[in-house]
Amino acid sequence: MSLTLPIYMDNAATTRTDPRVVEKMLPFFTEIYGNSASRNHAFGWEAESAVDTARKQAASLIGSNPKEIIWTSGSTESNNLAIKGAARMYARSNDGSSSAGHIITAVHEHKAVLDPCKRLQREGFDVTYLEPEPDGIITAEMVRNAMRDDTILVTIMWANNEIGTINEIPQIGALCHENDVLLHTDATQWVGKMPTDVERDCIDLMSFSAHKMYGPMGVGALYVRRRRPRVRLESLIDGGGHERGMRSGTLNIPGIVGMGAACQLCQEEMESDGQRLLELRTALEDGLMDQLEVVQINGDRQKRLPHLTNISFGFVEGESLMMGIKDIACSSGSACTSASLEPSYVLKSLGVGDELAHSSLRLSLGRWSTREEVDYAIDNIVTAVNHLRSMSPLYDLHKEGIDLSTVQWQSH
Ligand SMILES: Cc1ncc(COP(=O)(O)O)c(C=O)c1O
Incomplete structure (x- = not known):
């Protein structure tokens, strides 16, 4: 198709x-x-x-x-x-x-x-x-x-x-x-x-x-x-x-x-829709987790709706990520308030830090979602995340095995 x-x-x-x-x-x-x-x-x-x-x-x-x-x-x-x-x-x-x-x-x-x-x-x-x-x-x-x-x-x-x-x-x-x-x-x-x-x-x-x-x-x-x-x-x-x-x-x-x-x-289609969407969501999460490191699924992995996932990607900037996946209509972990982007209060309430909250995506599937779309989303997100990380000095430090929480940042 x-x-x-x-x-x-x-x-x-x-x-x-x-x-x-x-x-x-x-x-x-x-x-x-x-x-x-x-x-x-x-x-x-x-x-x-x-x-x-x-x-x-x-x-x-x-x-x-x-x-x-x-x-x-x-x-x-x-x-x-x-x-x-x-x-x-x-x-x-x-x-x-x-x-x-x-x-x-x-x-x-x-x-x-x-x-x-x-x-x-x-x-x-x-x-x-x-x-x-x-x-x-x-x-x-x-x-x-x-x-x-x-x-x-x-x-x-x-x-x-x-x-x-x-x-x-x-x-x-x-x-x-x-x-x-x-x-x-x-x-x-x-x-x-x-x-x-x-x-x-x-x-x-x-x-x-x-x-x-x-x-x-x-x-x-x-x-x-x-x-x-x-x-x-x-x-x-x-x-x-x-x-x-x-x-x-x-x-x-x-x-x-x-x-x-x-x-x-x-009522008539709930069971079959739910089963199909769970399979698609599993494929989506597996595809992303298999190809990317420093990825976190937010909230309990079991006790959640079958068609929705909320994923944070470390070492990428949220707005740039959204720009990189313009062909995927989804929500980000940032809420637009009058003048600024605030990290989602829902993610913050779980203890997700501001940076990770900003670089989160809520992907929610529905009755017409297809496997082709899921595969496209995986490719597109993996490419965008890798591209942004290739420009991130912090990600380089992380790859060198440096624990960023121990780095002494210089202030001017
Ligand atoms: C949990 C929850 N409550 C309430 C609402 C508001 O619903 P409505 O758009 O029907 O006013 C939404 C819609 O985003 C929702 O997700």
């Missing part, structure tokens, strides 16, 4: 919408264009029935009741609704405690969790930020040690978006239920890729997003438990009382239909 450049290895950022999903969405723009809230005519009924179908498809993927699915604009909104909505609803304002309530999260969560937590701190909530070990994993033990009498919410992501590591969500779920504490999980990178059962795993609130699982952008869902316990949320958006009053606003019907179809396809 011929190779089309550039190749896409940034599926953790977003996925191509599956053409089968697009096909399902199209009639809802021009043929079945009613508002699902219109109760008086067939256009509305058809739209409502399509939304019901999508709700069943999403619920089936995660083992919930369809009534427990709240449609949103994506995981950023789902996280905001879950975290702020639960904290404000269950705030301990009237029991004389000094804080409005205690929340547990982790330092390497996505900003869409960290920023709502910061806002709640300004509103008087206490937040504990757990720190991972170098393997990147948040364990139930860590959560247990941080729990207090006034803990109202634990929000820990299921799988990390930069390193793919998988946190101990089922164990954390059991712990939270034992202690009557709500568990929210940002499962944006997990749902659709790995089997999910919110009932078995004692999850109360769970965010997921269509564009990470071959559905369209701008649509997502929040699972909100209805029984044992019935979780209540203070809404962020008030209006017509849509979505059980938790998220007002006319529903994005084509998007929701697309998300439902994407969920169904993921």
